[in-house]
Amino acid sequence: MRDSEPVLxxxxxxxxxxxxxxxxxxxxxxxxxxxPRRSEGNQRLYSQHDIERLLEIKRLLESGLSLKAIRERLDDRTPEVEWDAEAYFEGKRIAHGEAPRHRSLYPLRDRAQIIRRLSRDDETEEKH
Structure with missing residues (x-):
């Protein structure tokens, strides 16, 4: 593992x-x-930030907030994570031994960024 890679x-x-x-x-x-991130085998991999977020959720629940209120509070501080079906199925294909179709989409957080990355990858493949 390189020094720049986070501990998971x-x-x-x-x-x-x-x-x-x-x-x-x-x-x-x-x-x-x-x-959480996913391994090539589609196993969940959590960062220290994920652990801190879970501890905060736990603390907020213990203080009496509902999950809905917690989500609203957390969404105000962080950009919305776009859940993309293609990224999910890409992980499944990799887990079954297929070569990745795209480079990693992490840490892209919204649909527009994902579409730009995928379009750029498609253009690169067409040139070859």
């Missing part, structure tokens, strides 16, 4: 660091409260 944690390590169950962590992901 498995869901089991995140469970130990946050006291949350794996099921609860995945549930928060389905609510779009966090977006």
């Amino acid at each position: 944690f498995s869901i089991g390590e995140v469970r130990e660091r946050t006291g949350l169950t794996e099921r609860r962590i995945r549930y928060y992901e389905t609510l779009h409260l966090l977006a």
Whole structure:
């Protein structure tokens, strides 16, 4: 691992660091409260930022806020993460041994950035 690459944690390590169950962590992901990276095998990989966010969600829930109120509060501070089906299926294809069709889309956060990246990749492929 290079020095510039962030340390990533498995869901089991995140469970130990946050006291949350794996099921609860995945549930928060389905609510779009966090977006962990994925390995080539499609395993969730969490950053220190993800762990801090989970701890904040836990603290806010304990203080009486609803998940809806927490999402609104977190969305005010961070750009909305665009959940893109193509990125999901790209991970599935890689997990089944296919070559990636695109370079990584991380850390793109909105549909416009993703479309520009994919268009640029398509133009590069056409030139070759």
